[in-house]
Amino acid sequence: MNIEGELQRRFFLWGPYALLTLATGITLFTVDELMTRAELYATGPAVAAAVVLHLWAGHTGACLTDGKPAQARAYYLIRTPLAFVLTYLNPFYSIYAVLGYFDTGHYQLGLRWGRMSLLATAVTMAYGQSAGHWPLFAALFVLHASLTLVFEHLGKKADEDREAKAATILALEDANARLEQALSENAALHEQLVLQAREAGVSDERRRLAAEIHDTIAQALTGVVTQLQAASDTQDRHSARAHIDRATALARSGLGEARRSVRNLSPAALEHDDLPEALEKTVALWSQQATTRADFTLTGTVSPLHDEIQATLLRIAQEALTNTAKHAHATRVGVTLSYMGDEITLDVRDDGRGFDPLAEKPIGFGLTGMRARAERLAGTVDIESEPGYGTAVSARVPLVHHA
Structure with missing residues (x-):
């Protein structure tokens, strides 16, 4: 197993405990401000249930990418509503709920259930971050849902590109093998040229994607965060509504730019x-x-x-x-x-x-x-x-x- 795979395995195995512990620790310092006595009493069994779930998942391998599909799906579908319940009891448990963004693709939920699970995580995160402020919740949910769908699309596109490139590389390797038999004296030079061309293409594509993401999605998110912070800081409802409307517009603009980046089109401002x-x-x-x-x-x-x-x-x-x-x-x-x-x-x-x-x-x-x-x-x-x-x-x- 490579280093990346080992790190991923450790995260799925031990990450839930770390995030649950961190969220619980913060919760203990916010009991008086954020929780009623009934909510506090309900939190204990919910945390215990989460610990038991992760113990079972670690023992059976359900939380790992090479685990049994049925057990993995059961683990995810139990953990997602449990994370929402904890976040409802105390918003800081959204720290634990963020797990739903990282491992959805590993549990073979299918397109429909996978998107529903991602949106459920988006609801949980938006509720935890809005602290019961419903206009802010709506804006945060739009933001989370938009980013969820955007990055799901980008991930799917990246997987398709990787598969296409892998097939192309296999075809090139087969052609190179036949060419090596006929031109053995030039094999070393030919292999070096192919490798350099491949690395140059990958490097150029990475630079293009980095530039597009920085100039579009990152700038849109910066604007969204600024407007939402301004909305949370003001006491005037009309002013807060204006900031939330601007944040929603920026989120939609960022979503459009992300789609254009995938299709390698011009900036939206130059469309007309x-x-x-x-x-x-x-x-x-x-x-x-x-x-x-x-x-x-x-x-x-x-x-x-x-x-x-x-x-x-x-x-x-x-x-x-x-x-x-x-x-x-x-x-x-x-x-x-x-x-x-x-x-x-x-x-x-x-x-x-x-x-x-x-x-x-x-x-x-x-x-x-x-x-x-x-x-x-x-x-x-x-x-x-x-x-x-x-x-x-x-x-x-x-x-x-x-x-």
Whole structure:
């Protein structure tokens, strides 16, 4: 068994005990604030039932991927409602209920029952996190259910891709074996070239998926968390409702972008608009959500651009604005798109706190991802900043017209 498989086996065997123990420990410190006496008395038998269930699952192997399918399904279908009961008694038992997201695919529940089980876990998690606040519960359930279905679809697509690649690799290996017999003197060189091509393809696909997930799903989730936090902090019902509506819209937008990432399509903002219109709307929406003044300026003669050029510049602008919202503490932001003969430039400037580009290493995927996107189009991204004097991000790419 490889290291990954052994770690997975240990998690399924011992993880439930760890999460149950952690949730119970936190519960003991929140009894007076969150639980009635009846709920406290009911929690003991429920926890004992969970321990007995896991003892049985560990003894029979029902909690492991190589266990008997019938026992594994019984284990999962008992644990899921038990986790909901515990979360109902104390919201912190949602720490234990999160197990339902990790191991659904291993118990061969089938498509229908698998999705129902995932949605049941989503209900449990949303209830535990909303603390009885029903509008917040509805928004959190939409978020959890959307992410559940998105990642189920992504996982299924990844499995299909792995199977297709495995079949392709087997076919290539068979062809290589026959070729080796005829060209034995070139076998070593041929094998090396095939391996390099395969690794290059995998590496390029990983970079593309990393960039898409960071620029779409991660940014949408950041916005959702911000809006839900604002909703939970305000006492005004109308203001809370507005924040929840924005969170729901962001969740739906993230879901759409995730589907487009799977199909390798252009950003949603470019579906009906050209780059200048999409950038203007993006800046306006960001300004509204960040409550920071942001202006968009267009210079030069507008001409149709290649789809990849438009998508790249829009993603760079979105990432630059996201970084500004997270780190800059700016009061004003300017975004300028300039058509300059044989190249097009995008400048994003703010009057925030700035930083020293030479002293500070880039955090996360943002700056690295922007440069990688521009370099794929033979372009560049330059960062100018100084502590206390704001930041300027300038992207330049060749102006390639739409075919």
